[in-house]
Amino acid sequence: MVRRWFALIPLAGAMLASCGMSGPADAGGAARLPDPQLDQAPAQAGEQVAVFAGGCFWGVEAVFDHVRGVRRAWSGYAGGAAGTATYEQVSSGDTGHAESVKVLYDPRQVSYGQLLEVFFSVVHDPTQLNRQGPDVGSQYRSVVFYTTPQQQRVAAAYIAQLTAAHSFADPIVTRVVPLKGFYMAEDYHQNFAALHPDNPYIAYNDAPKVQHLKQWLPALYRPQAQTVEVQLH
Numbered sequence: 143m144v145r146r147w148f149a150l151i152p153l154a155g156a157m158l159a160s161c162g163m164s165g166p167a168d169a170g171g172a173a174r175l176p177d178p179q180l181d182q183a184p185a186q187a188g189e190q191v192a193v194f195a196g197g198c199f200w201g202v203e204a205v206f207d208h209v210r211g212v213r214r215a216w217s218g219y220a221g222g223a224a225g226t227a228t229y230e231q232v233s234s235g236d237t238g239h240a241e242s243v244k245v246l247y248d249p250r251q252v253s254y255g256q257l258l259e260v261f262f263s264v265v266h267d268p269t270q271l272n273r274q275g276p277d278v279g280s281q282y283r284s285v286v287f288y289t290t291p292q293q294q295r296v297a298a299a300y301i302a303q304l305t306a307a308h309s310f311a312d313p314i315v316t317r318v319v320p321l322k323g324f325y326m327a328e329d330y331h332q333n334f335a336a337l338h339p340d341n342p343y344i345a346y347n348d349a350p351k352v353q354h355l356k357q358w359l360p361a362l363y364r365p366q367a368q369t370v371e372v373q374l375h
Contacts, residue, residue: 174358175263175309180299181255182292189213190249192257193220193287193321195240196266197274201348202243204335205265207367208352211251214368216244217327217334220287227325235279242287244324254293256362258286258300262316264355269312275347287321294318336367 196202199217206215219227222238232239245257262268272280288294297318305314335344335352356363 178255178300181253192245194261195242195285197282199241200334205351206245210364211248214246217331219325268314268316271315284316286318
């Protein structure tokens with residue numbers, strides 16, 4: 143298990159971040175994945191929620207903050223109980239939680255299938271088991287937490303599609319499970335990448351993901367990040 147205390151220590155961060163992944167394409171996947179064959183039908187006015195876990199939530203949130211149609215994205219914890227949903231406890235890897243991001247989006251501007259495409263092609267490497275880059279532990283596992291039966295069907299179908307297309311050299315290990323609860327992370331985790339762009343961990347591991355979104359999925363890229371106002375401690 144590796145914890146990110148080094149993210150606040152520039153020298154240590156620079157050393158450890160050099161071990162991080164540089165993107166799914168470099169880890170055996172395809173830079174531009176196929177569009178989902180099964181997606182949700184166009185929705186009426188309103189907002190919907192999607193929840194994803196794919197490593198450190200700083201980078202996951204940073205990418206979705208730049209996706210067109212995303213209203214808000216929050217870092218938090220999912221997969222465990224409310225009583226253990228704190229960074230200190232989740233970092234032990236023993237709570238059942240995964241560092242996760244809740245995405246509030248407008249389905250008229252971006253579909254659930256398109257969010258999945260971002261998740262699999264830009265956000266993380268779905269072939270890494272219980273880790274992402276320099277972060278190791280079950281709290282960094284790859285999960286799609288679905289909120290509706292249709293989200294479950296679309297996510298499962300997309301994983302099957304990517305597997306059949308051999309989009310990645312190694313098997314996809316992403317789990318698709320129901321969301322039983324999402325618990326907001328501490329204030330200092332919200333908007334971390336936007337507030338600390340020069341942090342070595344962000345610069346080495348997360349900023350390239352946003353650039354990959356711009357490069358690989360330009361129609362979904364939004365230059366101005368949509369961030370959440372929080373009370374920082």
